[in-house]
Amino acid sequence: MTKKKFKGILITLEGPEGAGKTTILEKILPELQKNGVENGVEILTTREPGGIRIAESIREIILAPENTAIDGKTELLLFAAARRQHLNEKVRPALAAGKVVIIDRFIDSSVAYQGYGRGIDVLDVEMINTFATDGLLPDLTLYLDVAAEIGLARVMAGEREINRLDLEAQEMHEKVRKGYKTIACANPERIVPIDASKDVEAVAQDTLDAIHNKFPEIF
Numbered sequence: 211m212t213k214k215k216f217k218g219i220l221i222t223l224e225g226p227e228g229a230g231k232t233t234i235l236e237k238i239l240p241e242l243q244k245n246g247v248e249n250g251v252e253i254l255t256t257r258e259p260g261g262i263r264i265a266e267s268i269r270e271i272i273l274a275p276e277n278t279a280i281d282g283k284t285e286l287l288l289f290a291a292a293r294r295q296h297l298n299e300k301v302r303p304a305l306a307a308g309k310v311v312i313i314d315r316f317i318d319s320s321v322a323y324q325g326y327g328r329g330i331d332v333l334d335v336e337m338i339n340t341f342a343t344d345g346l347l348p349d350l351t352l353y354l355d356v357a358a359e360i361g362l363a364r365v366m367a368g369e370r371e372i373n374r375l376d377l378e379a380q381e382m383h384e385k386v387r388k389g390y391k392t393i394a395c396a397n398p399e400r401i402v403p404i405d406a407s408k409d410v411e412a413v414a415q416d417t418l419d420a421i422h423n424k425f426p427e428i429f
């Protein structure tokens with residue numbers, strides 16, 4: 211039987227610290243892969259900053275708790291550099307091969323954290339990102355929304371290493387969340403907000419539903 215060919219699709223996961231992106235992606239991936247196999251579509255999951263050797267090295271520099279000398283603009287440029295290299299080496303080739311690429315964080319993280327969180331002009335953040343990505347936008351963004359204090363409490367109680375961004379003042383994390391809400395409101399055709407304060411099962415189901423609604427022919 212000839213399998214139907216789909217053009218590549220880019221899906222991104224966004225949210226403040228501890229929103230549950232990693233947990234939810236792990237939980238829904240088997241279901242997505244099952245549907246993908248049935249429809250002849252391969253799924254690639256990756257993350258930012260990172261996903262390839264060079265970008266993982268940049269990630270270490272950005273997130274090391276001792277690197278307090280990094281200022282907001284340097285941080286923005288480092289994220290953008292990691293993003294470009296990751297796109298060139300991994301994401302664009304996969305999209306060109308017709309895969310569904312799911313990235314844990316992408317451009318909206320820069321707008322939310324460096325723009326709304328750090329206070330860098332959002333237009334500058336968008337301009338740097340357009341330069342870094344040559345204007346590539348996700349087909350769908352799932353925004354896992356949770357209050358900063360709940361997300362941070364989850365991270366502190368969990369097992370992952372605490373990084374330099376986690377250690378920022380709660381005020382900054384609250385600005386990041388507000389920023390995400392603003393970005394989601396401004397881009398309703400691309401971004402689906404999901405209530406990530408629910409339990410893992412419910413958030414996973416809402417996330418699967420959002421993907422199914424957008425791409426019913428695959429998922």
Ligand SMILES: Nc1ncnc2c1ncn2[C@@H]1O[C@H](COP(=O)(O)OP(=O)(O)OP(=O)(O)O)[C@@H](O)[C@H]1O
Pocket residue numbers: 225226227228229230231232233234364365367368369370406407408409410413
């Ligand atoms: N819906 C949920 N309810 C309660 N706890 C959750 C939920 N989702 C995730 N967690 C827990 O919260 C912690 C952070 O989850 P996870 O690492 O998946 O979040 P994340 O969005 O990837 O975080 P970050 O981007 O900050 O690394 C983990 O310990 C996880 O088990």
Ligand SMILES: Cc1cn([C@H]2C[C@H](O)[C@@H](COP(=O)(O)O)O2)c(=O)[nH]c1=O
Pocket residue numbers: 227257258259289315316317319320321323324375376
């Ligand atoms: C891509 C991107 C990320 N960040 C921040 C968000 C998080 O605090 C860390 C990444 O850690 P995670 O555990 O993988 O979520 O980096 C950012 O500030 N700007 C960005 O563009």
